[in-house]
Amino acid sequence: MFFFMNKVKILFLFLLIPFLFSSSERGENEDQLFFDIGDQLEIEFLKDGELYMKNENILIKKIDIELADRDTEKKNGLMYRSFLKEDRGLLLVLNDKEEVININMENMRIPLDIVCIDDSNTVIIVNKYVLPMKKVEKINFTGIKYVLEINAGMSDKWRIKEGITKIFVKINMDKKF
Numbered sequence: 001m002f003f004f005m006n007k008v009k010i011l012f013l014f015l016l017i018p019f020l021f022s023s024s025e026r027g028e029n030e031d032q033l034f035f036d037i038g039d040q041l042e043i044e045f046l047k048d049g050e051l052y053m054k055n056e057n058i059l060i061k062k063i064d065i066e067l068a069d070r071d072t073e074k075k076n077g078l079m080y081r082s083f084l085k086e087d088r089g090l091l092l093v094l095n096d097k098e099e100v101i102n103i104n105m106e107n108m109r110i111p112l113d114i115v116c117i118d119d120s121n122t123v124i125i126v127n128k129y130v131l132p133m134k135k136v137e138k139i140n141f142t143g144i145k146y147v148l149e150i151n152a153g154m155s156d157k158w159r160i161k162e163g164i165t166k167i168f169v170k171i172n173m174d175k176k177f
Contacts, residue, residue: 043080045088049171051148053160061158062087063150065169069093077149079107084151091169092147108132111152115160119145123165126155 048067053060064087068074074092078084105112109132116125124144129152146167159165 042082043076043078045081045084047088047172049169051089051091052168052170053158054166054168055159055161055164060160060165064088065091065148067091067093067171077108078110078112080109082109084110086151086154089148089150089154092149094145094147105130105132105134112149113152113155113160115148115150115155116144117146117148117167118143121145121167123160123162123167126160126162128152128155 045064046066047064049065050062051065052062066088068077068090069092077092078090111132112130114125114127114130115123116127118124146169148167154160
């Protein structure tokens with residue numbers, strides 16, 4: 001009888017083990033059914049205008065810009081983009097001096113330089129090499145009129161300087177601003 005009980009236990013274990021592994025595999029496959037849509041989403045760059053940067057009245061760079069002037073556009077920024085061409089950027093337009101926005105890099109795919117511009121169109125803050133997929137310390141945006149998001153390293157390459165670089169924006173006629 002003892003020998004028979006051991007065989008039953010062993011047989012039971014052999015039947016149970018494959019079931020345990022198959023259920024865990026099923027769980028992983030079920031998780032894949034509910035993947036994050038952000039992993040599959042790619043937002044296309046839409047040119048709304050051009051931005052000119054000058055240091056002491058000398059043109060240092062002209063880039064194409066996409067405007068973010070609505071709340072949802074400001075909230076999303078450059079999220080869900082796998083790349084940004086070197087000569088492009090996103091310009092967030094703040095409604096008033098007291099508007100507060102949070103730049104959240106948690107869902108970003110590319111590193112950025114974040115350039116803050118005041119109401120006299122002068123660069124006042126350059127936050128360089130902000131890494132993707134991380135929480136960022138909140139920046140006080142009081143007194144800032146624009147926030148320009150560009151590829152990391154471009155502020156150095158283009159010689160953007162706090163207190164010196166001025167920006168000028170030319171908006172396409174079909175974009176309401």
